[in-house]
Amino acid sequence: MIEIGHNLQHAIEFGMLLSAMVAVTYIVLKYYGERK
Known part of the structure; x- marks a missing residue:
C-alpha cells in the first residue's frame, strides 16, 4: 500500500x-506567433 502511494x-x-x-x-x- 505504501508503494502504491509512493508511485502515485x-x-x-x-x-x-x-x-x-x-x-x-x-x-x-502564442507569444511568438503574435510577434510575427
Missing part, C-alpha cells in the same frame, strides 16, 4: 511537471 506521488509530480511544460510551451508559441 511520483505520478502526480510528473503530471504537474508535464502540464507546466505544456503551459510554458503554449505561452511561448
Whole structure:
C-alpha cells in the first residue's frame, strides 16, 4: 500500500511537471506567433 502511494506521488509530480511544460510551451508559441 505504501508503494502504491509512493508511485502515485511520483505520478502526480510528473503530471504537474508535464502540464507546466505544456503551459510554458503554449505561452511561448502564442507569444511568438503574435510577434510575427
